[in-house]
Amino acid sequence: MSPTIRIALVIAQALLNGLACTPPNPTPQNRRYHTEEMYILQIAPLIFKCHQILVYLTAALETLHYLSSTFTQIPIPIPTLCASSTPLPLTPSFALGFLAVALGTYIRLDCFATLGPLFTFDLSTHPHHKLVTNRFYSYVRHPAYTGSLLLVFGLAFSHLTRGAFWVECGLGISGSGASGLGGGGFEGGSGLLGGARAIAMWGVWWAWTLCVGVSRADAEDRQMRVMFKEEWEAYARAVPWWFFPGVI
Template sequence: MVGIHIVTTPPNMPSAREEDMPSSLLESYLKQRSLTYIVKTICWSAALAEILVILASHMPASWLSREIISRLVFSGGDPKNIRLTGTFLLGTFSIAFGCYIRWACYRALGRLFTFRLALLKNHRLVTHGPYAWVRHPAYTGLMLMLFGLACWQISPGSYAVECGVLDTTVGKLLAFTNFGVMSSVTLGLLVRMPEEDKMLKRAFGAQWDEWATRVPYSVLPGIY
């Protein structure tokens, strides 16, 4: 969860308005801070609830445990069914790997990393680190993380599934909201990538052409 929090938090303050590229409806949506707040709030809440329920199920005699179970386990749910599964482990690996890639991008870009599509003053083309493998590795990391979150939150054995959360109206609303944010951000980034390439090509010309020839893939080496 700490990794998720770090890589969904802008590492630098937003760039000055005059440095931003002309904004579109998509760009206005993608740079909304509320998107990351929604994901972080739901993820932290789900993680905390799962931890509390697991601890409470192992100390059933405590009045506090009974109170936790009564409030966080819903009709038809059984906390004893929370367990490790192959899907959960896949999700955990995907989250960890995705967070690492995105953190490595933070380090490689330094002050140049923003959540906006922008060219900063004295901008330079970064081609080392993760950018030696694909041109948009930060998006690779984010997509891997979002995929892992989906595996963790809605797979059999998870708190949301086994404790009846997804059978409640609020649970369904939160799941739908989270899925909507994650899927729209993923699609938005896929649309944004060509625009980002065009922006960098205009700014760096032959240097970008050489890099694009050497690193032809956007997010997945050998695939896309």
Template sequence: MPNDDPSPLQHIPPTFYFGLLCITIAASIRYYCYKAMGKHFTYEVTMLKDHHLVTTGPYSIVRHPSYTAMLILSLGICVLCASGGSWMRESKFLHTVPGELITAAWFLLYSRLIVSLFLRVETEDELLRRQFGNEWNEWERRVPWKLVPGIY
């Protein structure tokens, strides 16, 4: 008896693929940031002894591409988890009290992440401006966008 059910892949909505695409793009951007910065890529706002201003690769498009990637990654995870076909949607977990609490907590954390990134961008720009002076000013003229080309 043939199975008339469509392939499981036919049930995956475009939003799921969009979320997956966002995650893949974010991972690629972060990889190129690590590659461009090398040992100067740190998780703390700091200047290393032999620090130099990196203005190539993703840093020639926006001044803080790693943070752009963090925003894209967060969006991708949210879309992926909330899309049809995901365990959270299909199990109806999002419609339970624990699911609603976890969703609310996630949105609070995501909001905090966004605010923190914007504050960190300003802190890093000021540190780089003080450290590199005219070199930083020239880079800022060439790359006016902090996170999103043409917008911010």
């Protein structure tokens, strides 16, 4: 039952991530700002697209492995890519990751709805721009980035820890796959993304997401200060935090 629940959650997680990473509105190119930031930070919308593809690919591979290891009479070639011949289990780290992704998606979708046409993935202004201070914006000034950070945290805990496809199967790289379900990830072991490599990958991924959030939050604050003056100053005093109340 545990592997069945896991694969259902893997698919649900991929769909949630897709919703959170799909732009709700196109960017009006003639109204963009903050175009001078570092290129590696400017390409966040492109990274989001690649991020979606990788998450869908992970869900597809894990689904194929589940089918081939559960229904052994079905001739699916995926077992040749995986050192483990048993279904991947539902682990506490995966469950924690799923909850983080679900919460991050909820926050981002709520931000999409709250801002309506004002929300674009590239920073831009709207002809009828207004200062939004309700819903999650009454707790932090940039909650959509809070959602993004939760997504990255959740995906890492779901797919770079023991029991995950990337760790247990290793995509068939000779000598790198884990043997059985005692593989690597954050919890140690010999998987493709075992131990230090999993931590390093997650660290770089999360740090990049945080840098994008900080760069854009600062730019958005400066733009809103220019556009709304005293109204923005009052809002900033009432809501001093960017992403997490009491932290940052």
